[in-house]
Amino acid sequence: MSDVVKPVLQVNGLTKVFDRRLACQDISFTLHRGEVLGIVGESGSGKSTLLKCLAGLMPPDAGNITLSLPDREECDLWRLEEAERERLLPTILAIIHQNARDGLRLDVSAGGNISEPLMTNGHRHYGTLRSVAMEWLKNVEIDPARVDDLPQTFSGGMQQRLQIARGLVTHPQLVLMDEPTGGLDVSVQAKLLDLLRRLVREFNLAVVIVTHDLGVARLLSDRLMVMQSGRVIETGLSDRVLEDPRQPYTQLLVSSVLQV
Numbered sequence: 001m002s003d004v005v006k007p008v009l010q011v012n013g014l015t016k017v018f019d020r021r022l023a024c025q026d027i028s029f030t031l032h033r034g035e036v037l038g039i040v041g042e043s044g045s046g047k048s049t050l051l052k053c054l055a056g057l058m059p060p061d062a063g064n065i066t067l068s069l070p071d072r073e074e075c076d077l078w079r080l081e082e083a084e085r086e087r088l089l090p091t092i093l094a095i096i097h098q099n100a101r102d103g104l105r106l107d108v109s110a111g112g113n114i115s116e117p118l119m120t121n122g123h124r125h126y127g128t129l130r131s132v133a134m135e136w137l138k139n140v141e142i143d144p145a146r147v148d149d150l151p152q153t154f155s156g157g158m159q160q161r162l163q164i165a166r167g168l169v170t171h172p173q174l175v176l177m178d179e180p181t182g183g184l185d186v187s188v189q190a191k192l193l194d195l196l197r198r199l200v201r202e203f204n205l206a207v208v209i210v211t212h213d214l215g216v217a218r219l220l221s222d223r224l225m226v227m228q229s230g231r232v233i234e235t236g237l238s239d240r241v242l243e244d245p246r247q248p249y250t251q252l253l254v255s256s257v258l259q260v
């Protein structure tokens with residue numbers, strides 16, 4: 001048996017076309033546990049489309065998305081039967097949306113929001129669910145005494161932290177984040193970034209994060225992928241890409257941030 005640890009996620013030649021417009025073109029990368037891949041690029045470069053294909057929300061027109069999971073055979077996400085894909089994804093994948101409200105049930109208490117994914121995965125014992133929910137509230141720096149409160153009584157930053165708790169409570173293999181700090185005040189963003197860095201380390205998460213913000217990309221990502229017009233034009237360790245960008249578009253992106 002080989003000792004080489006397989007990547008959690010392997011993407012090969014992923015292509016998505018809308019009305020002859022190439023949203024994603026021949027995208028390939030791998031992602032291991034404990035690794036954060038940042039995806040940056042201008043508006044319309046294909047970042048969200050890529051994330052949707054990875055999340056099982058939209059089928060690519062070509063290419064493969066291969067998942068290597070403990071306790072099961074390697075599988076190609078889009079070659080699974082639809083029912084199997086829908087059963088598997090909630091057990092292995094979490095999506096953190098830019099708008100926390102897209103990832104929360106607003107009519108359900110904070111504790112209920114955290115317990116729900118566990119219940120979907122078969123957990124039923126009320127006492128255990130409640131204590132896990134309170135543990136996770138602590139984990140994301142929300143007072144566990146707020147367990148019965150509704151999300152709309154929380155601040156924007158707290159709602160985002162609650163969404164993260166709901167996403168991570170099932171210990172997903174893969175976490176997809178779409179602008180997780182977007183729309184928050186700078187000080188709230190900084191606190192959230194610290195929290196995300198801690199959780200990535202603590203749970204050895206494999207994360208793909210889409211962001212417009214190169215500061216967020218630098219703080220969270222080990223590697224960066226720069227997209228333009230549906231293609232990956234540059235990829236490498238985050239520090240290298242940001243300190244020594246090789247493509248003119250990446251140079252422009254980096255210099256425009258430095259000028260701000």
Ligand SMILES: Nc1ncnc2c1ncn2[C@@H]1O[C@H](COP(=O)(O)OP(=O)(O)OP(=O)(O)O)[C@@H](O)[C@H]1O
Pocket residue numbers: 018019021022023041042043044045046047048049050
């Ligand atoms: N459902 C759709 N139908 C038709 N075209 C689409 C659809 N979704 C995306 N596109 C097109 O695909 C291209 C990539 O869009 P995408 O949303 O992936 O870009 P993005 O990099 O995420 O942009 P932003 O940063 O503004 O969110 C764009 O040209 C967009 O118009």
